[in-house]
Amino acid sequence: MSSEVTLARVTHSEWTKLWSLRSTRWSLFVACLAMAGLGPLIAAVSMAHWNQLGEFQRLTFNPLERAMGGYRLAQLAIGVLGVMVISGEYSTGMIRSSLMAVPKRLPVLWAKLLVFSGVAFVLMLITALISFFASNAIFTEHHVNQTLSSPHALRVFAGSVLFMSVTGVFCTALGTIIRSTAGSISAYVGLMFVLPVVGDILPSSLSNAINPYLPSVAGTEVASTFHNPYTFSAWGGFALFCGYTLLAVAVAAVLLKRRDA
């Protein structure tokens, strides 16, 4: 049997690596719990107060975003795990074993991106479905009805799942560039959670010009039903986020290939 190193084999190896760490299984469990559970929880809480809500509040109630709200928390678990997929190898020295087995190096990065974004996509798709239908079951009791064919529903649903998968890719690229776990997670949290807050503090003329370009703002347009005139369209924003991610992956690939391990 030939024993050449192929991308398929490296992918198989990365699959084994991903599932053989307890920390990975926990992070994925937390991501799934957040994605599947938060939507129904928010639905139950808001429906408990439904009878006290006024006419206007009932009309503007957005069941879709509430049902999919879990992604706001799940993305954090996905992002952190995306970083650790590679930074964990640098902190333990495992990267040297990996690169001695695959000295061409880039297949390791491609395989990690493939395995992790694939796993994130499938798990988030399943848990998003659970959240959507469980939340709807709660809404329906109070005659708030929506289906996947409601306006924007399919797009917001798919968008949330896609945003989280691409976040995983973005964070694995960040981890490859920065290498340290703490540094990479700080960079991720800074870019995705702190920058938008800073953006909101700026004077509105400035923030309207800058905010749409922030990766978190651009990336989540696709998971949102509301758009103000300054922001990108749903898929336009998502395309920009994918562009940032591709750039990060390109930098990661060059650095992985060039740097001493």
Place this chain on the structure above:
Amino acid sequence: MAAVIEVSGVSKRYGEKLAVDDLSFSVQPGVVTGFLGPNGAGKSTTMRLILGLDAPSSGSALVNGMRYRDLQSPLREVGAMLEARAIHTGRSGYNHLLALAQTHGIPRSRVDEVINMVGLESVARKRVGSFSLGMGQRLGVAAALLGDPATVILDEPANGLDPEGIRWIRNLLKSLAAEGKTVFLSSHLMSEMEQTAEHLIVIGKGRLIADTSVEAFVAQASSGAPVRVRTPDSAALTAALIGAGARVSAEPDGALAVQGLTTEQVGELAAAERLVLHELTPVQVSLEDAFMSITKDSVEYQQI
């Protein structure tokens, strides 16, 4: 036969520090070659350059005639264990080996095989973080043997091991040599080399000091070694020895240390003078002493 490892004119600079300085040597197939040098001499760096983990600043390091990174099935050709741990502590030993095996399509049965070979059956399913240093070394050796390579590179395999672990490493090296594998083994301790290595490459401060057989290395260092001689009539013998041009000094136990004459010459001189000898011994220079005498100028961090 072509060299298995061919290092030619390799230098490696980390910022200001020149870790390896225009180093050239080759490792021949089917032989255990020792790679010696004081701590900080550049042994690990050289091994990392050979294994493609670091890129040389100049020169080239080839394995079986190719750069390591161009090998199609590297684990099948060269197995390596680096000094620093290169294992994720959260994973079990079995899964660590399995993940490495899968990159080459090496079957699970081979993973079990190498685990048995290094005697880790009972702990293979436990997290590596809970391993002792010796168990970690064994796992490193298992990873190096995974692809059944003809060449094995081991960086300080005995470092930090207890006597039992050291004996295990020694037996392992002997069995690898008996199988005809090429072994390239680094150490800053000579005692391990003495038992297994046939050829030595000695470096200090990143430069080549010696590239020679173990016997030649010891012979070179023993050339000035003394002859130990004991006689009831030290005064007469001393006078005769000095007369023959030797330098003589008294040992604490009353014996004489003679320099400048061979054992044969000392014996013949005593016979001519009709002196009784109780002992006549050529002082054996151990590899350790040879190493110390030859590398003493190259110790980077000299003890004060």
